[in-house]
Amino acid sequence: MRIPTKFWFQFISVGVLIIALNSCGITYNDRSYEFQNEVYYRNFDKAASLIEDNEFLSKKRNRLLYLMEKGKVEHMSGNYKKSNQLFEEAYILIDDRITANAGQAVAAKLTNPMAAPYRGEDFEKVMIHYYMALNYFQLGMPNEALVEAKRINIKLQELNQKYKKNKNKYTEDAFAQILQGLLYEATGDINNAFIAYRNAEELYVNNNNSYYGVPLPYQLKKDLLRTSKQLGFTQEYNKYASQFNIPEKEFEKHPAEAVIFWENGLGPAKDQTQITVVDDAFVAVNDANNSIFIPIPPGTDLGITSIAIPKYVQRESYYKGARLKFNNKEENFELVEDFFPIAEQSLHDRMLREVIDIALRVGAKKATSASLGALAKEILGEDAKDLVKVGADIAGAATEKADTRNWQTLPATISYARVPLTENGNNTFIIEKYGKSTDRDTISIDYKKGLQLVSYFDVGKATTNYVEPKFKLKKDEAEQKTSIPTDSTSTRKIN
Template identity: 45%
Template sequence: MQGALEVIEKNKFLGKPRNHLLYLLEKGKLAYLANDYTLSNSLFNEADLFIESNKKAIGNQILGVLLNPQKETYQGEDFEKVAIHYYKALNYMFLNKYDEAIVEAKRISLQLQKINESYPPEKKNRYNDDAFAHILQGLLYEASGDINNAFIAYRNAVDLYLKNQGTYIGVTIPHQLCQDMLHTANVMGFIDVVERYEKLLNTSYIPKKITKGGEAILFWENGLAPYKDETYYTFTILPGNDIGFLTIINEDLSLNLPLPIPTGGNNRSDFSDLDIFNVAFPKYVSRPSLYNSAEAQIDSTYYPFQLTQNYEEIAFKTLKDRTLREIGKVALRLGTKKVSEYVVKNQNSDLGALLGVFNALTEGADTRNWQSLPNKIFYSRIPLKTGENKLTVSLKSNQQVSSTIEINIQGTGDILFEKITTPEISTPNPY
């Protein structure tokens, strides 16, 4: 991790002022992985302030409109802005600052609400709430002894899943969440609530066995989130004597469609008649995780990990929603290029055609993104005995690859939090 932190400082791309947010996000995540939670939160706080201040250089904005949006100051995808608060919450949690951690977990929902309020009614994100944020709040409240607020947080998460037919943004309602909600309701004496949600969830409350050693909440961050690439739609008008061709090309769709078009039959075919429209859109490319399942073992008892956050699904859905909102911006960039081309064509037709080729070549999408985010997050609740506990986490892959991680935890009677990370992917990252 120390070597990775040093590489970040030497990275010229991340060192550019317009990419400063990416520098803070990537370095903050590395500090988190290196267990330097104070440094990590310092970097994420700076990233948070950077976003709030909405710093944008006017010159960069103009370049983004005229040439390539990657020339603009990077402001982060909506879900990346939200993920900052998740890591700040975990940092505070591992620093045993539960009150601060709860504040950050709440800010996840508030940030999503604030983001969506800024969009027109018909163009909002489908990712408009975060079930994992409510679960995290519940775990933190429970760890701090506030069972009533823990119940409310768990219920909010359950209700979000029920509102979406049991699945939300690629995650099916975790069985552990259902039991945690029913347990806290039972502790509070809300028997009618227990009975109501048993019917709604088609499950039965299983009374929890209280152990003197407490519990461990183990988070598993698996794989890497998708990375951004770009896809092009190229429209080329080739001149001809009587019949020319409009060719539409897109490699992702294996599209190469030549359409004959009349040219007026003037028996002329000049270079200046060449016309090219090239439109670029960002896209995400999935990075399949090496491991796809895991379970924790303690004293011959196994506890499976349950999916609680799916950043791959969130990334694809939020990008699709953003693309629909920004069609007009892409059209403005294309229109600006074509106007400049036609202005030059009026002075010199061949030079105008060359400018059209240049504009097509410089067209590009913004392919920047926070690449060290995990693909998915799982969690497991494990009862502990008083004193030393040895946990063995078994990781399994479809490629017949398996691995184990040993964790030693001291059972103190409290709820303790631990994390494991497995960023390995099953195919090489082309970048």
């Protein structure tokens, strides 16, 4: 018995739709779940191995993504030299202007932008230099660390200069200025440290004392008072003393100090949002203040149409805050970088620049549908034309997917605290994290004159067998199996 041609086209159309829909909902967050899970539980060697074995990250178009993910995990493992090798390659790749070949360009136009090479969000590109700075400092190379810290705002400005329209609103980073100030202090350059701190403070003041969700840190006020006093800048010191009203004993200079950076949680992940039709244009709404209108090419027969654009989804951190306890004193970690508002703003600005590309993708898919319909009419007759065109529309709509790639191992937030070290005293600090439960780590920092920078992080819930880079755990603790107690305490040592 001969099966009607119309039935075959219906069968094929439904099949294409099912296959496309099965792959359409998979985001990069889904594809990276395994290694993210190992990072969450601080199994960094396993996470690094899974990144190597990740088929998606092994594709050439995802090379930058691989370098950033692997570089961060190596940093967390304490493999600072290896981490910087990976980040240096990422830096060179970005500077060489990542481009798509002809096949990738066509695939991105006819399917979705994930077929093109990943170029990274602008704020991700500058965070490469933050981790390179920390790596260099841990390798005993503070001057090289300072160079990387300076590159953060320089890179932001370079990136923005190339945009003719819809320039980034995120053009400077207050945290980068604070980091520069700390590194200048660590190298003995108090004058430039003061300038960097002042630049950071001006960014806050010019934005109503809050910069991308971060209020002006109390520690920054103390740094301005201390450095201006050290330099004998009487006018500036009196200005800040009157403005901040902080007791002098709170910002006094110590022979040896440590600044501890606390990275908490995992940063926002990309998902996608579908766009609806309004008159002759698509409108995507990520939130009440961020609507994006996409002009549709004139004469486009919309038919069955879907457009997806990326959006950031905030991931809840296990801990809400942390404090340091030492020598009968207490010092809160202060928020200094929140990645969610920065990520949202960076993505929104980029989408405004790319609306024409999105509109062209709609036009290309519709042109393909029309061509297939015309071909079916010529070969199979008038009845097949609309059926094939609808099938192609369904396939085009089903394969429409936003680019959900992003640097998944960035933290949700970075906070910091500055503490004095005593030469013959007990430089032991209890880090108390609070949120869904209260957990504690005890760390000790070797006395060393000057300023030390220490990187410390909590991705998920603290566990007692976690061995932080540069920390040493007691033998009996190291032999314990992984556990997730209600209230955990561990001991670590920084050399």
